[in-house]
Amino acid sequence: MSKVTCQISMSLDGYVAGPDATLDEPLGQGGEQLHEWAFAAAAWREAHGQVGGEHNADSEVLAASLARSGATIMGRRMFSGGAGPWADDPNPNGWWGDEPPFHHPVFVLTHHARDPLALTGTTFTFVTDGLESALEQAVAGANGKDVTIGGGADVVQQYLAAGLLDELHLHVAPVLLGGGRRLLENLGEPLPTLEKTDVVETPGATHYTYRVRR
Amino acid sequence: MSKVTCQISMSLDGYVAGPDATLDEPLGQGGEQLHEWAFAAAAWREAHGQVGGEHNADSEVLAASLARSGATIMGRRMFSGGAGPWADDPNPNGWWGDEPPFHHPVFVLTHHARDPLALTGTTFTFVTDGLESALEQAVAGANGKDVTIGGGADVVQQYLAAGLLDELHLHVAPVLLGGGRRLLENLGEPLPTLEKTDVVETPGATHYTYRVRR
Numbered sequence: 515m516s517k518v519t520c521q522i523s524m525s526l527d528g529y530v531a532g533p534d535a536t537l538d539e540p541l542g543q544g545g546e547q548l549h550e551w552a553f554a555a556a557a558w559r560e561a562h563g564q565v566g567g568e569h570n571a572d573s574e575v576l577a578a579s580l581a582r583s584g585a586t587i588m589g590r591r592m593f594s595g596g597a598g599p600w601a602d603d604p605n606p607n608g609w610w611g612d613e614p615p616f617h618h619p620v621f622v623l624t625h626h627a628r629d630p631l632a633l634t635g636t637t638f639t640f641v642t643d644g645l646e647s648a649l650e651q652a653v654a655g656a657n658g659k660d661v662t663i664g665g666g667a668d669v670v671q672q673y674l675a676a677g678l679l680d681e682l683h684l685h686v687a688p689v690l691l692g693g694g695r696r697l698l699e700n701l702g703e704p705l706p707t708l709e710k711t712d713v714v715e716t717p718g719a720t721h722y723t724y725r726v727r728r
Numbered sequence: 729m730s731k732v733t734c735q736i737s738m739s740l741d742g743y744v745a746g747p748d749a750t751l752d753e754p755l756g757q758g759g760e761q762l763h764e765w766a767f768a769a770a771a772w773r774e775a776h777g778q779v780g781g782e783h784n785a786d787s788e789v790l791a792a793s794l795a796r797s798g799a800t801i802m803g804r805r806m807f808s809g810g811a812g813p814w815a816d817d818p819n820p821n822g823w824w825g826d827e828p829p830f831h832h833p834v835f836v837l838t839h840h841a842r843d844p845l846a847l848t849g850t851t852f853t854f855v856t857d858g859l860e861s862a863l864e865q866a867v868a869g870a871n872g873k874d875v876t877i878g879g880g881a882d883v884v885q886q887y888l889a890a891g892l893l894d895e896l897h898l899h900v901a902p903v904l905l906g907g908g909r910r911l912l913e914n915l916g917e918p919l920p921t922l923e924k925t926d927v928v929e930t931p932g933a934t935h936y937t938y939r940v941r942r
Contacts, residue, residue, distance in 0.1 A: 526898075526922065527912035528742045684740075686900075688924040688938065692915060698741035701906060708740065710902040713934065715927045720934060724902065 516653045520663040520670050521579050521683035523548040523719065524698075525691045530667050533693035537595045537604060547689045551718030552576055561615040575714050575721045579683060584659025585652040586616055589669040590624040593638065600628050607631065608638065619655035621648045623669060645672055667695040675702030677728040682708065685719040704728070730867045734877040734884050735793050735897035737762040737933065738912075739905045744881050747907035751809045751818060761903045765932030766790055775829040789928050789935045793897060798873025799866040800830055803883040804838040807852065814842050821845065822852065833869035835862045837883060859886055881909040889916030891942045896922065899933040918942070 524530050525548055532542030541548070552558045556567035557577035567573065590596060593610075596603035608614070614636040621639050628640040639655075641648040652661040663673050673679045684697075712723035738744050739762055746756030755762070766772045770781035771791035781787065804810060807824075810817035822828070828850040835853050842854040853869075855862040866875040877887050887893045898911075926937035 527915075688922050688936075690912060690915065690919045690922060692913075692917075692919045698904060699906075701741075701904065703906075705904045705906045708902050708904060710931065713929045715929060715934075717924065720927065720929075722902075 516584065516656050516658065517582075517660045517680040518649065518663065518673070518678055519579075519582070519660050519681040519683060520665075520673070520679055521685070522665055522670060522697065523552070523685040523687055525687055525689050527690045527692065528696045528698060529691040529694040530665065530697045531695040532691040535694070540595055540609065542691070542694045544689070544691050545694065547691075548685075548687045551685065551687065551716060554718070561617070563613055563615075571714055571716045572718055572721075575685075579662075582660045583662040584618050584656030586618065586620045586662045586664045587648050587652050587669065587673075588620065588622055588664040589666050590622060590626075592664060592666045592669070593620075593622045593624075599626055607633070610636070614638075618659075619652070620664075621652050621655075623648055645676055645678065649673075649678060667697045668700075670697060671700045674706055674726065675700065677706075679706075679726050682722075682724040682726055684722045684724065686722065687719050688717075730798065730870050730872065731796075731874045731894040732863065732877065732887070732892055733793075733796070733874050733895040733897060734879075734887070734893055735899070736879055736884060736911065737766070737899040737901055739901055739903050741904045741906065742910045742912060743905040743908040744879065744911045745909040746905040749908070754809055754823065756905070756908045758903070758905050759908065761905075762899075762901045765899065765901065765930060768932070775831070777827055777829075785928055785930045786932055786935075789899075793876075796874045797876040798832050798870030800832065800834045800876045800878045801862050801866050801883065801887075802834065802836055802878040803880050804836060804840075806878060806880045806883070807834075807836045807838075813840050821847070824850070828852075832873075833866065834878075835866050835869075837862055859890055859892065863887075863892060881911045882914075884911060885914045888920055888940065889914065891920075893920075893940050896936075896938040896940055898936045898938065900936065901933050902931075 532545035535542035551572045555573035557573040559567040593608045594605040613634040616636045631638040707727040708724040714721040746759035749756035765786045769787035771787040773781040808819040808822045827848040830850045845852040921941040922938040928935040
């Protein structure tokens with residue numbers, strides 16, 4: 515059966531994006547530092563249609579995660595940075611390019627209905643009836659593989675608080691951002707309990723796997 | 729020359745004490761979970777005049793840290809939980825017992841002057857003229873060993889923001905506290921830069937050593 519996982523990079527001070535995120539700088543000030551371990555990895559480059567990169571432990575962690583994932587759920591902001599009606603979205607096809615790196619079905623949580631958007635290798639389906647509906651559709655689309663909650667922070671928090679997340683893959687980068695979007699807050703009551711099941715340590719990140727229990 | 733270090737346990741969501749700390753529960757709700765790795769360690773028990781405990785990697789990390797430390801600086805709240813004049817402090821000799829675990833000079837930052845308090849093996853000196861004065865006195869008292877900033881969070885933040893901390897020894901426990909006192913905030917501008925120089929991974933904690941640069 516599909517597991518529901520999240521994989522996300524976080525600063526040591528708990529942020530998944532830096533302060534003052536904009537359409538031009540969606541990760542906020544300094545936010546790109548969170549992902550340097552990934553940007554350098556061969557597996558990341560391959561997923562993004564690039565060549566080269568390091569064949570290191572970071573790349574192995576990422577490759578394993580990509581191989582397990584059969585569908586992704588993300589929030590509207592992570593898709594395009596927009597929020598209101600699609601007609602007003604400055605970035606209606608998202609910022610993932612003509613050939614997005616997912617290569618599997620992606621479900622976008624939004625308050626604004628829209629027909630699916632099929633790009634090369636990835637179809638984005640827009641879900642307006644909530645977390646559980648998105649999860650059901652993603653499980654159906656994942657072909658037996660895992661469903662990845664991609665972000666942003668608020669979406670991860672909602673799945674954690676609803677008790678719907680099985681595993682948290684947290685990549686903690688050795689940087690401070692000093693502000694931005696925190697990941698581990700608004701997690702509901704009682705708090706989820708985490709069981710640390712694997713850790714891979716590299717210069718660019720500590721790659722934690724936590725099993726989530728409620 | 730003495731290095732100025734901090735060693736402190738933090739939850740995965742960034743807290744060094746849980747919510748609703750009281751005199752009876754100074755670490756706040758759930759806060760003891762942060763220190764389970766230490767409580768079980770032989771080195772911790774030895775420092776607290778107890779026998780037994782685990783001879784494991786956690787204990788080695790703690791033993792090395794204790795061996796390097798020649799003086800400790802802490803805030804008034806960490807000393808006794810009090811805040812106002814000493815005459816009103818319900819806990820004027822602190823909550824460290826008749827034989828405190830430090831076995832070296834301890835400097836307590838406070839707004840209220842007081843003569844030194846000599847207990848078995850540890851003398852507490854009360855410093856009313858600020859961070860730098862406490863640091864000078866601690867360096868003089870450390871006999872060439874390191875000075876440890878013990879906490880709480882606000883004291884660590886002040887030394888970090890003032891550029892006075894050389895090394896941060898952060899023990900990240902695999903728990904969520906959901907509230908309480910955050911460590912890595914109010915760090916000033918520009919933010920300190922951390923260089924990860926060592927990591928020891930155990931079931932109870934990830935023991936990070938960061939060199940601090942400004």
